[in-house]
Amino acid sequence: MNLGTRKILDRSFSAVGIGSIAVMGIALLIVIVPIVYNGLGAVFFTETIEHRNMLYNEFGKGDKAELDKENAAAGIYRKEAYSMLSRFEAEMETMEPVRQQEFRSKYGPVQTALRHLIGPLPGDEEAILTRYRYGQTRWEKAEEKLHELLYEAKWDYSDPNSMAKEYFVSRAAEFEGTSLVRLFPYVENNLDKMLQPRFTVYWGFLTDSSVDSHIFGGVWPEIQGTFFLAVGAMLFAFPLGVIAAIYFTEYARDGFFTSMLRSANSTLAGVPSIVFGLFGLAFFINTLKVSESKSVLAGSLTLAIMILPTIIRAAEEAILSVPKTYKEASLSLGSTKWNTIMTVILPAALPGILTGGVISLGRAAGETAPIIFTAAVSVGSAIGIADVLSSPTPALSWNIYNLASEHEAAAEIRHVQYGMVLALVSIVLLLNLSAILLRARISKKLKG
């Protein structure tokens, strides 16, 4: 091959290499940026007075005197809106029946939209579900709801041969000629005074329990559940994995049996996680009956089996990479095999073993499928350490799925879902980061 072609080949190879790294970087950005941006929105956002009221009533947070003052200030403007409603209600009574009927059917949606915006109207029966007791707690959501109050979405069915298109009709125009017409510009111009928006940092998202199935409040039970499950899985899998790796590298003789074991281990690493989930249900819960229902224990055991192959592989590699001379030197000084393993080989292999362990820990924290049938519930309070043997727990991975697909108000609480995703990604990232630090620390110490 002449020099020219070699150069071209070389250059094009570097171009492809740089290109694929760039693609990876862009993909990462596309995935990570919305997660971080929207996820931070669960903690950093512009809250309304409804949020402060909710925090005070549900969690006892906030300053009562300050809150009363703000409620009074907001109340002045709300009262004006309420009086517009009652004036219109009185006006409707005087209308002739047909016209009254027509306006009544239009008035209902206005009331509903206003309730969504600033909470229950005077004269409403107090709702038993917390979600109906407050208006919009987030300012950006309030602006969306304002649009729903001001405009009615209609569908143009005039062309029977095609699907209809959506269009918006101003509600003010619909109430032309009545006293209610003034309500719409009034609410539009004074919404900030009715809701008293203020930028806030809601750390409670990480430390509070959820209120009314995640519609308000935070995700502490999920974070804690994830922590318990991942740590529980490590408690089972890590010692077992390391012992198995020692057996494979130091004790097992090469032969049919060992190679079978090794390939079994590799196969296990490739089994889809849902299979582990079903196995966990069938074996740990229905056969062994480790707990009466789904539980953290059953979930941890299932996750442990899932991450075991990875831990074994990592530990095996780490042990094999310890220079043979260490072992030979130790044995030649009269040390026993067991003693050599414990005092020479394992400490030297520790960084690699730990890295494998922590990466598996991250995987255990992020998996959904193995815990669906063995540990995860969609709603439950934070459990104490005493309950891990018998209680199921909410967990981040499962609840993200639940909020995305099954929750009845999924579209209203996207911020909670993003917040959970960011929390999970951060936990996994932190675990991996600590693995890197730990490894560097130990390597440095070993080098003396």
Next chain:
Amino acid sequence: MMKTMKNILLLALLSLVFSVPVHAAAGNTIVLDGSTTVGPLAKSFAAYFTKKYGVKVTVSESGSGNGAKSLINNTCDIASMSRAMKPQELEAARKKGVTLVQHIVALDGIAMVVHPGNPVRNLTKTQLRDIYSGRVTNWNQVGGPNAKIVVIQRESNSGTQEAFKELVMGKTAPISRTAETQASNGAIKNRIASTRSAIGFLGLGFVDRSVKPVAVNGILPSKATVKSGTYTVSRPLYFYTAGMPSGKLKTFIDLAGTPDGKRMISELGFIVR
């Protein structure tokens, strides 16, 4: 160096473990498993019950079929179901020596929903059967625009699916194999809100502005029409227990009959029986 780090790690771990409040002894919980349709109700009951009686209640939404299995295998206390137990399930329970007791919590309509842009307002049960069995494949055959119908059903584990088959399809017509399957009420709602020519079915409590319910045999689904029985695609929602419930379990089941329970049912869009 190593030692101090170990200590710090240990301390961090211990403090994490003990900062967690330890309440409620093991066993003092109620475990619910089952339907995603009953999910909102179960979750609200759970939150209310925990607040009022201090008993922890956990809720899983894995589908009616799984709820039934869990109850028969004795891994949950209450199976929340959007259909009645099937003969096979009753048989399986009998073999295990479990007596299943049925409690009706609320009524629920199964709303047939389409995209809000779809001009079709009314379908007869025969038309629905034709659409779901694949005999009718275009909206213009049932009075709509020229568009291919995207038929959406629930997974086989779903109680809503079973109820739909029983109430609409009858015994004769199987659902077409080209029908798309979605795994929860929320997923169906999302799919239909984003697909102009789709049709699917939802528990009445899940219907919101993003989808349009169509009338069945001229009757629109609503609390009033379901309660009066004029809207016929409706079914009761159940809590099943193994044996007659007692103690806190009974209090939980009886919630549905209390004034607060009835208000929760109605606020969530279900119908008080």
